[in-house]
Amino acid sequence: MSDPVxxxxxxxxxxxxxxxxxxxxxxxxxxxxxxxxxxAGLLALFxxxxxxxxxxxxxxxxxxxxxxxxxxxxxxxxxxxxSMGPALRAxxxxxxxxxxxxxxxxxxxxxxxxxAPFGEAEVIAGAFAPADGTMILGxxxxxxxxFSRIIFGARNTVGLALLATTLAFLAGAAAGLFAAVRGGWIxxxxxxxxxxxxxxxxxxxxxxxxxxxxxxxxxxxIVIAVIYAPRVFRLTRAVAGGVVTxxxxxxxxxxxxxxxxxxxxxxxPNASAPLVAEFGLExxxxxxxxxxxxxxxxxxxxxxxxxxxxxxxxxxxxxFGITTPLIPAGAxxxxxxxxNFVVDWMLYRxxxxxx
Amino acid sequence: xxxxxxxxxxxLGLLTLLVVSLLIFFAVELLPGDLAQxxxxxxxxxxxxxxxxxxxxxxxxxxxxxxxxxxxxxxxxLGTSLLSGERVSTAISQRLLNTLFLAxxxxxxxxxxxxxxxxxxxxxxxxxxxxxANVATLVSISSPEFFLGYxxxxxxxxxxxxxxxxxxxxxxxxxxxxLYRTFLPALTLVLVVTAHMMRMTRAxxxxxxxxxxxxxxxxxxxxxxxxxxxxxxxxxxxxxINVIALNLAYLVTGVVLVEVVFVYxxxxxxxxxxxxxxxxxxxxxxxxxxxxxxxxxxLAADIGSILTxxxxxxxx
Numbered sequence: 088m089s090d091p092v093x094x095x096x097x098x099x100x101x102x103x104x105x106x107x108x109x110x111x112x113x114x115x116x117x118x119x120x121x122x123x124x125x126x127a128g129l130l131a132l133f134x135x136x137x138x139x140x141x142x143x144x145x146x147x148x149x150x151x152x153x154x155x156x157x158x159x160x161x162x163x164x165x166x167x168x169x170s171m172g173p174a175l176r177a178x179x180x181x182x183x184x185x186x187x188x189x190x191x192x193x194x195x196x197x198x199x200x201x202x203a204p205f206g207e208a209e210v211i212a213g214a215f216a217p218a219d220g221t222m223i224l225g226x227x228x229x230x231x232x233x234f235s236r237i238i239f240g241a242r243n244t245v246g247l248a249l250l251a252t253t254l255a256f257l258a259g260a261a262a263g264l265f266a267a268v269r270g271g272w273i274x275x276x277x278x279x280x281x282x283x284x285x286x287x288x289x290x291x292x293x294x295x296x297x298x299x300x301x302x303x304x305x306x307x308x309i310v311i312a313v314i315y316a317p318r319v320f321r322l323t324r325a326v327a328g329g330v331v332t333x334x335x336x337x338x339x340x341x342x343x344x345x346x347x348x349x350x351x352x353x354x355x356p357n358a359s360a361p362l363v364a365e366f367g368l369e370x371x372x373x374x375x376x377x378x379x380x381x382x383x384x385x386x387x388x389x390x391x392x393x394x395x396x397x398x399x400x401x402x403x404x405x406x407f408g409i410t411t412p413l414i415p416a417g418a419x420x421x422x423x424x425x426x427n428f429v430v431d432w433m434l435y436r437x438x439x440x441x442x
Numbered sequence: 443x444x445x446x447x448x449x450x451x452x453x454l455g456l457l458t459l460l461v462v463s464l465l466i467f468f469a470v471e472l473l474p475g476d477l478a479q480x481x482x483x484x485x486x487x488x489x490x491x492x493x494x495x496x497x498x499x500x501x502x503x504x505x506x507x508x509x510x511x512x513x514x515x516x517x518x519x520l521g522t523s524l525l526s527g528e529r530v531s532t533a534i535s536q537r538l539l540n541t542l543f544l545a546x547x548x549x550x551x552x553x554x555x556x557x558x559x560x561x562x563x564x565x566x567x568x569x570x571x572x573x574x575a576n577v578a579t580l581v582s583i584s585s586p587e588f589f590l591g592y593x594x595x596x597x598x599x600x601x602x603x604x605x606x607x608x609x610x611x612x613x614x615x616x617x618x619x620x621l622y623r624t625f626l627p628a629l630t631l632v633l634v635v636t637a638h639m640m641r642m643t644r645a646x647x648x649x650x651x652x653x654x655x656x657x658x659x660x661x662x663x664x665x666x667x668x669x670x671x672x673x674x675x676x677x678x679x680x681x682x683i684n685v686i687a688l689n690l691a692y693l694v695t696g697v698v699l700v701e702v703v704f705v706y707x708x709x710x711x712x713x714x715x716x717x718x719x720x721x722x723x724x725x726x727x728x729x730x731x732x733x734x735x736x737x738x739x740x741l742a743a744d745i746g747s748i749l750t751x752x753x754x755x756x757x758x
Contacts, residue, residue, distance in 0.1 A: 115570065118570070119570050122570075181577060282458065283458060283461050283462065283465065286458050286462060286736065286740065287462055287465070287732075287736065288694055288695040288732055288733065288736045290695045290699075291694075291695065291713070291728075291736075294713060294714070294717050294725070294729070295469055295717075295726075295729045296469060297717070298716075298717040298720055298725050299469055299472055299722075300472065371584060375584075375586050379586060379587070379588075379699050382588050382699065382702075383698075383699070383702060383714050383717075385717065385718075398588055398589075398592070402588075402592070402703075405592050405595050405596055405600065406599075406607055407600075408596070408601065412592055413589070413592055413593065416585075416586060416588055416589035416592060417589060419585075419589065420585035420589045423586075424581050424584040426584075427580050427583070427584045428580065431576075431580065
């Protein structure tokens with residue numbers, strides 16, 4: 088399609104859509120479409136047809152993912168228990184999109200060997216061979232199948248991040264609950280330790296410790312748990328601290344219940360919503376930190392497939408216009424975006440729906 | 443009242459800085475064996491290790507060495523690189539300036555942009571504009587810095603050739619040239635930080651909109667933009683200043699990855715190189731600088747919110 092025809096089609100289509108929505112009385116949709124029309128016109132005017140074509144592709148992708156999320160939400164509504172129905176029906180499309188992406192990643196990670204057409208470290212083609220019938224994403228710098236490595240990366244990178252997050256979360260939440268219930272000097276000491284750890288930037292802290300202890304997976308997991316447990320501690324301490332002052336806690340104490348009972352039966356049920364959201368947020372931070380470390384060459388070591396190191400290994404190709412490094416980097420971004428969408432929805436629900 | 447609060451916060455900040463310097467110094471003591479052995483490796487003979495130990499002063503007790511190191515840091519002497527034998531302070535000074543230049547470049551663009559956009563989004567909350575901004579900022583926050591960096595390189599450098607992908611700096615460049623050459627790394631930082639700041643500015647303002655005095659202003663017929671600019675914003679300054687300082691502190695970490703992506707000769711790149719080569723004095727010095735900046739910015743945030751709190755400024 089020649090450029091002027093393409094521009095005319097784009098702008099004409101948008102203008103027709105504006106007219107249709109105007110006739111149907113859908114004013115907010117019409118305003119949005121007029122905005123798009125102006126934007127497309129400006130793009131065509133100042134940046135030319137390639138920019139418009141690019142935006143059209145992006146818009147198409149957004150539309151496709153919105154449709155997929157809508158279908159996924161409808162499917163979830165059918166299988167979900169009725170108690171979750173209303174909440175799910177009111178879920179925004181972004182949250183549905185997040186859940187869809189997380190499901191896909193989970194499937195990819197769990198069934199990696201069944202899905203990936205080639206092995207994790209199997210060399211099957213020349214370096215940076217372009218995409219073809221057998222390799223839908225082409226080959227990496229050693230001629231390994233990019234698609235298979237992305238699939239295995241879902242298992243390795245996400246698995247490691249999940250492990251580290253769980254450890255950080257358990258340690259932080261346990262310490263926070265304990266500090267809230269006990270109070271006194273234990274609370275004070277834990278609070279000060281947390282202040283110190285949180286006053287060092289996380290990436291710098293990780294680099295310092297990893298440069299000293301070397302990079303093996305156990306050390307990475309422990310270091311990351313130490314860095315991120317304080318965040319969980321602060322939140323748990325704050326939430327549980329609010330609950331501890333309640334009368335029913337006093338009543339339970341007077342009944343002679345122990346700390347463990349208080350935590351398990353009285354505090355946790357009242358603190359679970361923000362904690363679950365925090366787990367999601369925490370996962371994003373940990374995942375980005377682990378990817379960042381791998382990108383710097385200090386994370387999971389080759390030949391194990393890992394998204395951060397995959398970006399690093401093929402990074403130089405970007406200057407030749409080859410998009411290989413963007414694929415694993417995009418995989419990282421997509422998962423974090425998805426988790427954030429879901430967390431955003433959960434926070435919105437638990438915040439009592441503020442304006 | 444305010445002076446006492448500020449002094450207390452300052453003291454706490456200095457104490458934290460001291461504890462962190464202890465942490466950074468004694469972390470190296472965790473090395474299996476000691477520094478000399480770690481540097482020379484398993485194959486080194488007893489004599490060379492002993493000589494190295496003497497040269498590094500490792501025969502003295504650790505607390506004494508810590509005091510020396512701390513004294514050196516306070517007088518601008520950060521020790522000697524293990525590999526090049528160069529003074530760490532000479533290696534760092536130019537790079538520190540470069541990094542500060544990049545961070546302030548990003549901050550000068552990002553801060554006004556984010557605050558204005560945040561006010562705007564709070565004004566038109568729940569409109570389509572707000573929702574698009576919400577999704578766009580979430581995407582930008584969630585993307586790793588290197589993803590944003592490479593996307594920008596691909597589109598703004600490789601495909602269109604508008605900006606250079608690699609930020610080479612020379613001493614004789616004019617400011618315009620410098621700004622042009624470092625535009626892409628600065629833009630990457632701007633994207634990440636703006637998103638954070640904008641979301642938090644929006645949240646800070648919207649939090650206030652439920653207050654009675656806002657309702658009062660609305661009921662007396664004030665237009666919405668005036669309600670926000672005249673009544674909400676002055677009370678939102680404390681959280682917004684906090685947000686700005688926190689995000690500038692965040693720039694400190696973000697800068698490490700961005701410098702590696704754009705091969706920018708800053709202190710982050712130096713830190714990563716030193717970590718790979720296990721050049722501990724350089725690692726310690728860089729970590730201390732990063733941590734100190736981080737702590738000082740957090741301190742500035744707290745003091746800023748004390749100073750801008752109208753209730754503290756006019757005691758009853």
